[in-house]
Amino acid sequence: MQIVEVREVDAPDNEKPIIWRLVTTERVDTKEQVAAIVDAYRTRWLIEEFFKALKTGCRFQQLQLESIHGLLVALSIESAVSWRLLMLRWVSRHEPDADATTVLPPEHISVLVALTAAETGRRLPRTPSVRVALFEIARLGGHIKNNGDPGWLVLSRGFDKLLTIHRGWALAQIG
Known part of the structure; x- marks a missing residue:
C-alpha cells in the first residue's frame, strides 16, 4: 500500500489549499x-458527473x-x-465559445435553431456556440436562465424534447 500526497x-x-491523500496499490x-x-x-x-447524468x-x-x-x-x-x-455541459464550461457542432450533430442544431425562433422569436446563428446550445436545450426542459447553470434533470428533459421534435422533423422530410 502506498500513499501519494498532493498539495495545492x-x-x-x-x-485553504487543497490536499489529497491518495491510497494506492500501484507503484509510485x-x-x-x-x-x-x-x-x-x-x-x-468526470466519472461521477457521468453517473449523475x-x-x-x-x-x-x-x-x-x-x-x-x-x-x-x-x-x-x-x-x-x-x-x-x-x-x-463539459465543453460549455471549458470552451463556451466553441461551435455547437463539436458536441451535437448538425441536424439537431438546425432543429434547435428553428425551435428557438418559433418559441421565443429569437434568431440564433446557424451554428450557435456550445454555451448557447446548452441553455436553449435547458430552456426546452424548463430551465430559467436566471437560475444559473442547468442541472441534469432539466438538461435531460430538454434534450429529450429536442430528440422527439427532431424525430418528427426527420419523418416530415421523408414525406
Missing part, C-alpha cells in the same frame, strides 16, 4: 507513476424492467444520452 501550491486568497517509484495516480484521481470527478438526468435507477436484457439495453441507450449531456 498557489491556493486562492482566503481559501517515479514522477511519471505518481502523475498517473493523480491523473486517474482527477478523472474521478445517468441517474438524475436519465433517471436510470427508476426504470423497472423485467429482464436483465431489458436493463442492459436501457443502460446502453441511456449511457449514450448521458455521455452526450456530459460532453455538452
Whole structure:
C-alpha cells in the first residue's frame, strides 16, 4: 500500500489549499507513476458527473424492467444520452465559445435553431456556440436562465424534447 500526497501550491486568497491523500496499490517509484495516480484521481470527478447524468438526468435507477436484457439495453441507450449531456455541459464550461457542432450533430442544431425562433422569436446563428446550445436545450426542459447553470434533470428533459421534435422533423422530410 502506498500513499501519494498532493498539495495545492498557489491556493486562492482566503481559501485553504487543497490536499489529497491518495491510497494506492500501484507503484509510485517515479514522477511519471505518481502523475498517473493523480491523473486517474482527477478523472474521478468526470466519472461521477457521468453517473449523475445517468441517474438524475436519465433517471436510470427508476426504470423497472423485467429482464436483465431489458436493463442492459436501457443502460446502453441511456449511457449514450448521458455521455452526450456530459460532453455538452463539459465543453460549455471549458470552451463556451466553441461551435455547437463539436458536441451535437448538425441536424439537431438546425432543429434547435428553428425551435428557438418559433418559441421565443429569437434568431440564433446557424451554428450557435456550445454555451448557447446548452441553455436553449435547458430552456426546452424548463430551465430559467436566471437560475444559473442547468442541472441534469432539466438538461435531460430538454434534450429529450429536442430528440422527439427532431424525430418528427426527420419523418416530415421523408414525406
